[in-house]
Amino acid sequence: MGKADVLFNESGKKKKEDVEFIRKMDGEEAENVVFVRAVAKKIKFTRVSFRFCIFDNCYFRDCVFDSCDFTGCKFTGSNLNGSSFVDCKLDYSIFERTILDLSYVIDSLPREENLRAKVLRSLRTNFQQQGDAPEVNKAMRLELEATKTHLKKCWHSSDKYYRNKYSDFIRIQKFTEWGVFSTLHFIWGNGESAIKLFRTFLIILAFISTWEIYNLPNANDFHLVIDCLLKSPSIFFSVAEGTNYSKGGMTLVLFLRLVVFGLFMSILIKKISRR
Numbered sequence: 001m002g003k004a005d006v007l008f009n010e011s012g013k014k015k016k017e018d019v020e021f022i023r024k025m026d027g028e029e030a031e032n033v034v035f036v037r038a039v040a041k042k043i044k045f046t047r048v049s050f051r052f053c054i055f056d057n058c059y060f061r062d063c064v065f066d067s068c069d070f071t072g073c074k075f076t077g078s079n080l081n082g083s084s085f086v087d088c089k090l091d092y093s094i095f096e097r098t099i100l101d102l103s104y105v106i107d108s109l110p111r112e113e114n115l116r117a118k119v120l121r122s123l124r125t126n127f128q129q130q131g132d133a134p135e136v137n138k139a140m141r142l143e144l145e146a147t148k149t150h151l152k153k154c155w156h157s158s159d160k161y162y163r164n165k166y167s168d169f170i171r172i173q174k175f176t177e178w179g180v181f182s183t184l185h186f187i188w189g190n191g192e193s194a195i196k197l198f199r200t201f202l203i204i205l206a207f208i209s210t211w212e213i214y215n216l217p218n219a220n221d222f223h224l225v226i227d228c229l230l231k232s233p234s235i236f237f238s239v240a241e242g243t244n245y246s247k248g249g250m251t252l253v254l255f256l257r258l259v260v261f262g263l264f265m266s267i268l269i270k271k272i273s274r275r
Helices: 113-130 133-157 162-163 167-192 194-214 222-236 249-275
Strands: 014-017 034-035 038-043 044-046 055-057 057-063 064-066 075-076 083-084 094-096
Touching: 083 194, 094 113, 094 194, 113 133, 133 167, 167 249, 194 222, 222 249
Parallel strands: 014 034, 034 055, 038 057, 044 064, 055 075, 064 083, 075 094
Antiparallel strands: none
């Protein structure tokens, strides 16, 4: 095979098995290494480059990673209990079945919203594998915020990066995605907020009440207005019939009831399945 036929070169990745970090590291490099069952306890790593490393079944207890570079790293089956990441770089990092505290990692999440969302998605999946519902919910909320901000910047930002990366057609597409995402976020927090769904339910009741009040013979009668407000839940659940509702109007109320109920059941199932 000639030189022109070469398809790849060796990556130079090294493998370190059953090793223990016994001293603090400052400004050193440990790139492109596969660490298997590596151990470190109460060690401080400062400005250490771990780019493209793999941490497999490693144990880092109460360690501090300060300004370290973990670009493209993968943590699998590892224990980072008590370890904190301070101003580190976690771009394109992946976490699988790894024990860690999200609050100790937030400070080092990527500043770019699209990269931030990807790392948070990996962390959310990681916590789901362990059945850690509170951390899953926290990671999901942060992921949704990052995704929403990224979609808005894609079509709205005047920053040169976004202008060069996204053409006018793609910006229109991103605007549509942002609009749908924001609408669903308002209605039910994209499947994560029962409180927002309850707010949507109250808004629907407000519209029903407004229609009832509009059809009152005497809208100045305070007692009749109160009756309309109290009657709206009964109309929504088809316990009582509304005033001057056409078949189309009652069909719309039925449709909204089924949608709200379906969204509520979806949120409930999600919450239960994470436990």
